[in-house]
Amino acid sequence: MNDLTPSREERIANLKGLGSSRKRVEDVRFTQGKGNYVDDIKMAGMLFGDFVRSPYAHARVVSINADAARALPGVVxxxxxxxxxxxxxxxMPTLAGDKQMxxxxxxxxxQGQEVAFVVATDRYIxxxxxELVEVEYEELPVVVxxxxALAPDAPVLREDLNGILSGAHGPRRHHNHIFLWETGDKAATEEALGAAEVVAEEVVYYHRTHPCPLETCGCVASMDKVNGKLTVWGTFQAPHVVRTVASLLSGIEEHNIRVVSPDIGGGFGNKVGVYPGYVCAIVASIVTGKPVKWVEDRMDNLMATAFARDYWMKGRISATKEGRITALHCHVTAxxxxxxxxxxPTKFPAGFFHICTGSxxxxxxxxxxxGVYTNKAPGGVAYRCSFRVTEAAYFIERMIEVLAIELGMDAAELRRINFIRKDQFPYQSALGWEYDSGDYHTAWDKALAAVDYKGLRAEQAQRLAEFRAGRTRKLLGIGLTHFTEIVGAGPVKNCDILGMGMFDSxxxxxxxxxxxIARLGTISQGQGHATTFAQIIASEIGLSADSITVEEGDTDTAPYGLGTYGSRSTPVAGAATALCGRKIRAKAQMIAAWLLEVHEGDLEWDVDRFQVKGAPERFKTMKDIAYAAYNQAIPGIEPGLEAVSYYDPPNMTYPFGAYIAVMEIDVDTGEHAVRQFYALDDCGTRINPxxxxxQVHxxxxxxxxxxxxxxxxxxEIGNVKxxxxxxxxxxxxxxxxxxxTDHTETPSPHHPIGAKGVxxxxxxxxxxxxxxxxHDAFRPFGLRQSHMPHDHxxxxxIARDLGLHG
Amino acid sequence: MGKKMQISLTVNGEVHYILAEPRELLIHTLRERLGLTGPHIGCETSHCGACTVDMNGRSVKACTVFVAQADGAEITTIEGLGSPDGLHVLQRTFREHHGLQCGYCTPGMITRAHRLLIENPNPTEEEVRFGMAGNLCRCTGYQNIVKAILAAASEMNAKEAAE
Amino acid sequence: MIPSAFEYHRPGDLASALGILSAYGDEARVIAGGHSLIPMMKLRMASVGHLVDLQSVAELRGITVAEREVTIGAMVTQAELISHDGLAKAVPILREAALQIADPQVRYVGTVGGNVANGDPGNDMPGLMQCLDARFTLVGPGGPREVPARAFYHGLYATERAEDEILTRIAIPVHAGGHAYEKQKRKIGDYATAAAAVLLTKSGGKVASASVAMTNLSDVPVWSEAAAAALVGRDCGAEAVADAVAAMLADIDPQADNRGPIAFKKHVAGVILGRAIARAWSRA
Incomplete structure (x- = not known):
């Protein structure tokens, strides 16, 4: 040992592994404008496709005349x-077991539905x-x-399903009905509600919105007729599934299809689904033998691809007089x-909405x-959400507030007395989930202390007094939330997408x-996988994260995986990564034992090396071992050092957090100002703070x-406003x-590194x-529920209806 | 198709002569003719600023400029701000302070910040937020973007003071 | 979003610009910064055969500040207007309002002339110019004429400017007293839910003169003589403000849109005007 030998702490720091706020490797190219997004792709002879879209929300297509368009020079x-x-x-089939035109x-x-696909030599043509495609429509009555839509005499929207009384998720009771999905104990819930001392009832609407990543959806399809190989570059959050679906739909064998997700300019759920643009671009490339690009514009994006939410949630929650919750009942019109x-996931037509018992x-x-059909764009994607968890969290966190009003209690205290206790984990919820770990009381107390909750309430009371005395027109609102998420689908036995089990690799x-080099079945859309997955590997195998390239998104090279959405990358692919690293390490141990001429069991792992127990000066670093794996004939051990892992999670992970928003509200103009926003997250083990x-910002x-x-x-006639x-x-x-931002750290007990996803x-x-x-700002005036969005x-x-405008 | 016209542009110091329809949008000229795919297309209605370039000393949204209007203009894109061997301060501080995630808004963001700091070398946080309000980001919540720009400003000022 | 094809003209002086307009009639449109027109063309809601770009017409540039009047060339951008210190001293409400228009990139290219001439009720400058009693110079084949801002707007995108005329200059009397431009909007880049421009002078603790104009609350900007009259000669207290608001409400005619229903817009118009009056009074 001399001064040049790095200390153990230095060796750990050099890895830039778990817990390191390592700078992102992706940023080097992004800050120089050298990202490679789908619209950056340019190929010789590439054509451009775009849609004629419907101006009507419901209409019969009487005729389509494309003669003039076809005659335009440059139209292919x-x-x-x-x-x-x-x-x-x-x-085409949808992810939800339905089909879509x-x-x-x-x-x-x-409105905005795809009617015809024009292919031309450039996007201007x-x-x-x-504009030259003449479509004759006959307008039909619209249901938004x-x-x-469920009225007996409502117009039939899906004529293709008329008379078909059973759908992918059971019976349909009306021509515009899709499914009824139920879980929990209905009778026992009704009984508890009937017997309760206090019941609060409310309809909570989570309005329709859209993930709207800054980059819209698009693809380039290129059919190489010489080699019979189809390559599709596109904005795909699940490239491997796209390949499988493309193969099933087109009949092209899967090995002849290569799907590539290049850099993706944000996804947030918008880029999970399969859209008509992808299908049309592929068909057009097969027909023309040329590469065909389709990139939607912003209006197309907002009108046609993948809305989120639109849940009408009718809730009843009961409690004792002291505030102990006894039952929760929820009916959703989706x-x-x-x-x-x-x-x-296939078996969950309402996603994981039944996490709605919350914390x-x-x-x-x-x-x-x-589930109900209307004359609105299809979708229902998880907008930065694990399959309807956002709706569930909003529902329960509103119901708690309404119950607090009913009980005349402080909403922070009502939460505290009903939290699942630390010693109850793993916790079986009434709706069938097994929460893996949590410490809600600690997080909650930390959050309330951080914002000086008591002080805030005192200030709020003072403000209210001033408002009532006519000295101010601004109210103060304190918004509390304690949420519990469910992320990381699988397990495979419960979760699949179009039959593909939701493992990752x-x-x-x-x-x-x-x-x-590491390759994964996921795909980053800005999450920084190339940075953080290298950190997991670094900690597992003792090579610096800076020496590890992470690649995703190319189905020809990456192992099969179900992709990135629903916060599943870290819980599932992150686990596969850690376990894959452990396989490498296991082989490395055998090599090290041979090199050090000791028994494997005499070695112990230390940061970046195997050392002989009791004699740490005798060691082989992972770097030494890697070299040996390729340059020495080691008896009984194959050359090389690589591994692959496919991970089927035993359970999902349950990140949680305590958020507090403090807001000034102008009752006259409806304007607001967020004075403070405090976010405490517990996502288990923290890979890169x-x-x-x-992510939290x-x-x-x-x-x-x-x-x-x-x-x-x-x-009312279905025009998008x-x-x-x-x-x-x-x-x-x-x-x-x-x-x-703030945090507590409660590792997941079943995840290899304890991480939960954030x-x-x-x-x-x-x-x-x-x-x-x-809502809190107006609580003293009797407000119980007012639907989002809370624009001016x-x-x-709200203020007017409560009589606050005099 | 409309009549084409001869247009000259100086982009990142290099003069280009092109024959284009006047209706061609500057963002398409840069991206598709000149291969400068740093500036991106986000909203197409001049709200998001992903297409921001510097034209004649002003930040402009290249999706809302016809190439004909840009005839004779001097344009700088993200590609002209720094090089792999000599990154612009903002390119470094954006990385240092995690001022980007998916990277799609970043070229426009940095190009705009570059002009902002020329005009106001010592901005307050409020001035940065106001001066960057023509650029949307869906990933970062802006907090670290603001931090990165303020850090770049103080670094540039310190360097100037030292010289 | 791709516009239809057009022919492009970039005249070097006003005479050539007018010549092109005469030659092509209603097929021709002038373009200044283009941030109103180009999105409309890209959405194919506006179709233009001949686009006449005014960027090289030197006569349309420049700001002059004299003792009693400032003049602003039509092609002066919002950014130039904001950064002109002499102008900000002479007519400070211009900078206050211009900073509330769109976003930095749009202000670099958006022009004062385009903003006033377009006839879009969402634009801020028309109401402001009415408040300031500005005069617009229109030049056509028959020569120049001057039109008061208060007589320029006829309806949605319909103005006093004939198709073969170009709005070249804006003359604004230097105002004394207090000013305020108040605007409520949903976010930066949005048009006003309601905006109010107010000028007041004070004499002996009373309002000596007043001018009030409202934006985006009708298909034209609304210069409310009645609202101003309700203030003059009074102490600008709650009662006077209430009367001014009531008078203004009788003059506006807002429409429901994504910003809210009519009742909301009227309420906000009243609140915004009250605030503008209070601020202008505090500066008078």
Whole structure:
């Protein structure tokens, strides 16, 4: 040992492994404008495809005349449903067991629906040609309200399903009904509600919104007729599944299809589904033999691809006089739009909505969800959410507030007395989940102390007195939330997408000189996988994260995985990564034993090396071992050093958090100012604190937008009123609040490194925090429930309805 | 298709002569003709700023400029701000302070911040937020972007003071 | 979003610009910063055969500040307007309002002339110019004429400007007293839910003169003589403000949109005007 020998602490720091706020490797190219997004792809002879879209929400397509468009120089093809029908590609299966028109087949069911696909030599000619396609429509009555859709005399939307009384998720009781999905003990819940001392009842609406990543959806399909190989680059959050679906639909063998997700400019759930644009681009490439690009514009994106939420949640919650919750009942009317294209695991048509008992020990509960067709865009994707967890968290966190009003209790205290206690984990919820770990009381107390909750309440009371005395027109609202998420689908026995089990994967290959490449079945859309997964590997195998390349998204090279959404990358692929690292280490131990001429059992792992127990000066680093794996003939051991792991999680993980928003509200203009936002997250083991903090800032900003103004709104005849970023609210740096982040750390007991996933927590938790702040401000005047978004006029309306405008 | 016209542009110090329809949007000219795919297309209605470039000393949204209007203009894109061997201060501080995630808004964001700091070398946080309000980010919540820009400003000021 | 094809013209002086307009009639449109027109063209809600770009017309540039009047060339951008210190001293409400228009990138290219001439009720400058009693110079084949801002707006996108005329300059009397431009909007980049421009002078503790104009509360900007009259000669207290608000409400005609229903807009218009009056009075 001399001064040049790094200390153990230095060796740990050099790894940049778990817990390191390592700077992101992705940023080097992104900050120089050298990302490679789908619209950056340019190929010789590439054509551009674009859609003729329906201006009507419900109409019969009487005729389509594309002669003038076809005659325009530069137009290569105009595809309609009639052209796709012989290939049986005019309809496609959805992720939810329904089917969706690729191009209008006889009628259109929502504004912006794809009617014809124009293929031209460039996007300018395609745009001109779209104007030349003459479509004759015969307007039909429009239904935008899911309750009206279930009226006996409501127009039949899905004529293709007329008379079919059973769908993918059981019986349909009406021509516009999709399914009724139920869980829990209905009778026992009713009984508990009937016997309860206090019952609070409320309808909570989580409005329709949209993930709206800054990059829209798109793809480039290239059929190489010489080699029979189809390559599709696209904005895919699940590239491997896209390959399988493409193979099943096209009949091209899966090995002849290569799907690549290049850099993705944000996904947030928007890029999970399969859209008509992908199908049409592939067909057009097969037909023309040329690469075909399709990239939607922002209006297309907001009108046609993947809305989120739109849940009408009718709740009843009961408690003792002291505030101990005794039962929860929830019925949801779920507006799925024209086709059921929800992105949920197959067996869960309402996703994981039944996490709606939240952070509370509720002895008995029931949930029923009715899915309904309307003349609105299809979707129902998880917008930075693990399959309807956002809706569930919003529902329970609103119901808690309403119950607090009913009981005349402080909402923070009501939460505290009902939290699942630390010693109850693993906890079986009344709706069938097994919560893995949690320490809610500790998190809650830390959060309340951090914001000086008592002081805030005193200030609020003072403000109220001043308001009543006419000295101010601004109220103070304190929005509380304690959310529990459920993320990381699998397990495979419960969760699949189109039959593909929801496992994930990692493959690690160590190079002779001690660097490595890892490939995963997931795909980053900004989460920083190339940075953080290298950190997991670094801690497992003792090579610096800086020496590890992480690749994702190319189905020709990466192991099969189900992709990135629902906060599943860290819980599932992260576990596969850790276990794959352990396989490498196991082989490395054998090599080290041979090199050190000791028995394997005489070795112990220490940071970046195997050392002889009791003689730490005798060691071989992973770098030494890697070299040996390639340059020495070791008896009984194959050359090389690589491994692959497929991980089927035994359970999901349950991240949680305590969020508090403090908001000033102007009762006259309906304007608000977020004075403080505190976010405590517990995502188990923290891989990269810097990245976690970034995720929280971003997710909370999405939540702020959703709660305070963002919506996909329709008028009564199905016109989208929020089709551009003038009207679809994305806050700028000016409106966005400042965030304070904090954490506790309760590892998942079943995850190899104890990590739980954090990407979606801030969206899940911040929406109720902001919304509860608005409600809380008006609680003294009798407000129980007012639906989001809380934009200026809706807040103004609350004040007016409560008589606060004099 | 409309009549094409001869247009000259100076982009990142290099003069280009092109024949294009006047309706061609500057963002398409940069991305598709000149291969400068740093500036991106986000909203197409001049709200998001992903397409921001510097034109004649002003930050502009290249999705809302016809190439004909840009005839004779001097344009700088993210590709012209720094090089792999000599990153612009902002390119470093954005990474240092985690001012980006998916990277899609980043070129426009940095290009805009570059002009902001030229005009106001010592901005307050409020001035940064106001001056960056023409650029939307869906990932970061802006907090670290603001931090990165303030850090770049103080670094640039310190360097200037030292010189 | 791709516009239809057009022919492009970039005249070097006003005479050539007018010549092109005469030659092509209603097929021609002038373009300044283009941030109103280009999105409309991209959405194919506006179709233009001949686009006449005014960027090289030197006559349309420049700001002059004289003792009693300032003049602003139509092609002066919002950013130039904001950064002009002499202008900010002479007519401070201009900078206050311009900073509330759109976002930095749009203000670099968006022009004062485009903002006033477009006839879009969402634009801020028309109401402001009415409040300031500005005069617009229109030049057509028959020569120049001057039109008061208060007589310029006829309806949605319908103004006094004939198709073959170009709005070249804006003359604004230097105002004394207090000013305020108050605007409520949903976010940066949005048009006003309601905006109010107020000028007041004070004499002996009473309002000596007043001018009030409202934005985006009708299909034209609303210069409310009645609201101003309700203030003059009074102490600008709650009662006077209430009367001014009531008078203003009788003059506006807001429509429901994504920003809210009519009742909300009227209420906010009243609140915003009250605030603008209070602020202007505090500066008078």
């Amino acid at each position: 093809a105009v595809l309609t449903a009639a052209d796709l029908a012989p290939l049986n590609l005019h309809w 690729v191009l209008a087949d006889g009628k259109v069911l929502f 395609a745009a001109d040609a779209i 309200d899911p309750f009206a 507006d799925h739009g024209a086709f059921d294209a929800c992105a949920d 509370y020990d509720i002895p008995v509960a029931y949930v029923g969800v009715d 990692c493959e690690i290959r160590i190079h002779p000189t001690g660097s490595a 810097m990245v976690i903090e970034g 971003g997710g909370a900003t999405e939540g702020y937008a959703i709660a305070m103004g963002q919506e996909i709104a329709y008028d 929020t089709g551009t970023l003038m009207d679809f609210f994305l806050p700028t740096a000016w409106e966005t609040p400042h965030y304070t 990407g979606e927590s801030p969206n899940v938790g911040s929406v109720p925090a902001f919304s509860n702040a608005v 006029w809706r807040i103004w309306k």
